[in-house]
Amino acid sequence: MAATTEYKTPIEKATPIESRHDDHLESVLKPDDLTADAVAKGQAATGYETISLWDTVKTFKVASACCFAAAFSAGADGFQMAMNASIIANKGFVQQFATDVADGKKFLAAGTISSWSATQNCGQVVGQTGISFLNARFGRKVGMYALWTLIMCSVLIETFARNWKIWLVAKLFAGMGVGAMQATILGYISEVAPVRIRGSMLMLYSFWWTVGSFFTHVALQRLNHRDPFDWLTPIYIQWGHVGLMAIIYICLPESPAWCASVGKEAQAKKWLKFIHRDVEGYDVEYQYQVRRCISKVRAHRLQFFCRQNPAGRICHVTTI
Incomplete structure (x- = not known):
């Protein structure tokens, strides 16, 4: 049972999570970082998160077989x-x-x-x-x-x-x-x-x-x-x-x-097509963008440790 595109949320439309001090947060995060931050918080999904476990295996036969073989080793x-x-x-x-x-x-x-x-x-x-x-x-x-x-x-x-x-x-x-x-x-x-x-x-x-x-x-x-x-x-x-x-x-x-994490776009799309060639309606371009942003989050994960001053504003942000 192939998943439809109704689950997909375009990355470009992902809304950054609100903060108690938006102007300060925007001064820290660039537009690309805001997109990646939205992806990390689940605001840009692959579109296949809501189907059942067994349906996922049947839909992604090749991907499941690859994981099974890797684990079997x-x-x-x-x-x-x-x-x-x-x-x-x-x-x-x-x-x-x-x-x-x-x-x-x-x-x-x-x-x-x-x-x-x-x-x-x-x-x-x-x-x-x-x-x-x-x-x-x-x-x-x-x-x-x-x-x-x-x-x-x-x-x-x-x-x-x-x-x-x-x-x-x-x-x-x-x-x-x-x-x-x-x-x-x-x-x-x-x-x-x-x-x-x-x-x-x-x-x-x-x-x-x-x-x-x-x-x-x-x-x-x-x-x-x-x-x-x-x-x-x-x-x-x-x-x-x-x-x-x-x-x-x-x-x-x-x-x-x-491949997406190191900027090898052509290879990333090639392997996405290969691994998901059995998935009906699989949008390689969209899925590549999701993985690119997720890899950015992994590489440049931002974690905010908030301290409030008497005025109730964020006064300390740490990037790791």
Whole structure:
């Protein structure tokens, strides 16, 4: 069921929100800022905010599929992270990476396990922080390729690691990969998903991550019954996930919202047409203007902290 244009409110007609001191507010905000401020307050809508959730999915089939595929890729990373955390119980893994011996038995020292965990957490922080600059400068697709490279490198190192120090490097790359994925994929979904189903699509990320983690434990449990000393098979399985992620990231379109935020009008309209080619009556020009103004709000968000003097006027405005 396609949405009609009756929900649309032209951006040019958006009315700035009133203030107790209009002349001061107008002196701070320029005309373009007033438009963006109106968009931020919901006075310029995409026109599809009032249709039901299921109707939104049926109307925006391609956009929904793109978000689903992006979220599905999180399952592969969920498998890897759960495998890294659980494989330390594998007898073969312990024999290979043992750092201490007691009573003739090899085991992993607590300090070694802690260093792996801490390194992975540090890598996650680095990945989340660093990828944000890459995403803002070069786009979401480049960010996807970067996070895929990090994950691929971690799996490659895991494949050839034979001592705890090399495994430490693998944990660092794995942490950076998951951090980069969280910052990139969640942002991509929030920009591509229709407003009505945006929350549901973002929840799919956690869903597939959990599913990937669940199958890790299933695989390790089955492997433990068959051959408790086989620790390489779970690592080799990850190459299939890496290949699947590559296919998904190659096929996904660029985020039109990012294109609009950096002034790439032609590319933004191109991807808007591609993602919404199945939506009857979709006004690309209007939707581009909405995204352009929304991106302006995100980049130059104005927040007013009001203090009143005895005369009851705004005497302090802070821009962040």
